[in-house]
Amino acid sequence: MKSSFSGNWANYNPKYRGNFAPQIARNLILQYTKENELILDPMIGSGTKLIEAKLLNRNAHGIDINPKAVELSKEALNFKFSSTSVQKVFQGDCRNLSQYEDSSFDFILTHPPYLNIVQYSKGEIEGDLSNISSVPKFLNEIDVVANELLRVLKENRFCAVLIGDTRKAQHYVPLSYYLLERFLKTGFALKEEIIKAQHNCVFSKKWEAQAKKFGFYLIMHEHLFVFRKPKVGEDLSRIRWSLKEKSQS
Numbered sequence: 001m002k003s004s005f006s007g008n009w010a011n012y013n014p015k016y017r018g019n020f021a022p023q024i025a026r027n028l029i030l031q032y033t034k035e036n037e038l039i040l041d042p043m044i045g046s047g048t049k050l051i052e053a054k055l056l057n058r059n060a061h062g063i064d065i066n067p068k069a070v071e072l073s074k075e076a077l078n079f080k081f082s083s084t085s086v087q088k089v090f091q092g093d094c095r096n097l098s099q100y101e102d103s104s105f106d107f108i109l110t111h112p113p114y115l116n117i118v119q120y121s122k123g124e125i126e127g128d129l130s131n132i133s134s135v136p137k138f139l140n141e142i143d144v145v146a147n148e149l150l151r152v153l154k155e156n157r158f159c160a161v162l163i164g165d166t167r168k169a170q171h172y173v174p175l176s177y178y179l180l181e182r183f184l185k186t187g188f189a190l191k192e193e194i195i196k197a198q199h200n201c202v203f204s205k206k207w208e209a210q211a212k213k214f215g216f217y218l219i220m221h222e223h224l225f226v227f228r229k230p231k232v233g234e235d236l237s238r239i240r241w242s243l244k245e246k247s248q249s
Helices: 022-032 048-055 067-076 135-152 175-186 202-214 243-248
Strands: 038-041 059-064 087-091 105-110 153-164 166-168 171-173 189-197 221-228
Touching: 022 048, 022 105, 022 153, 022 221, 038 048, 048 059, 048 067, 048 087, 059 067, 067 087, 105 135, 135 153, 135 175, 153 175, 175 189, 175 221
Parallel strands: 038 059, 038 105, 059 087, 105 153
Antiparallel strands: 153 221, 166 171, 189 221
16 A cells, blocks of 8 residues: 655654655655565654655654654654554664564664764763764764664665765765765675755755855765665675775786
8 A cells, every 4th residue: 555645744844953854765665665564763863764654554663762752753653544554663772672583674764863963962861872973982883783783684675874974174074984884894785875965954054154264065965875684695795895805806
């Protein structure tokens, strides 16, 4: 039962900072899942991805460390729609998904914070990734997240991650590619990279004067990585190689 609704209704919160575009969530869910399969969003935010799961008749679990995000998502999902699917929202930490057995989910879709560019709490929530300003510390936590996501995802299924980049001292920090490297080291294989252009981003306007003053470009794009969990014993030699191996070939 595919919904004919456009994805711009049903309790979406366009004012939520760092929101996930419902059109992107919809396209990914349609591409990588079937009806009644089980989706995980381990950083649920305002609930956009679970709303799309409900509209598309997919079961879904959403988790967030922030209780405000949990309540916001529950409220957003409280609308009537003819669907046999079930969506559940929990407060929890994406670095510890011990409540789930290995290979529990058919698809994972998430949108982690970009360091502390947008802070969803003020330090009162222990473990909130949006309060981390150090790139190495952030990536060490991403390692833990990636390992848990790999564990709970079924073999040969997909995990989509939307992530952006940042600047420090007026220099570009490719946070997305650092995250990509960590996910690959964890054991994921990269299926797709999609560049998402950002238009009319209200939060970016605060940097316009600084960009003009110090001579740098505004960051107007994000990276959407679609990872696949390889099968046990799968030969990945055709899609993986190190720079050293490449130089010797």
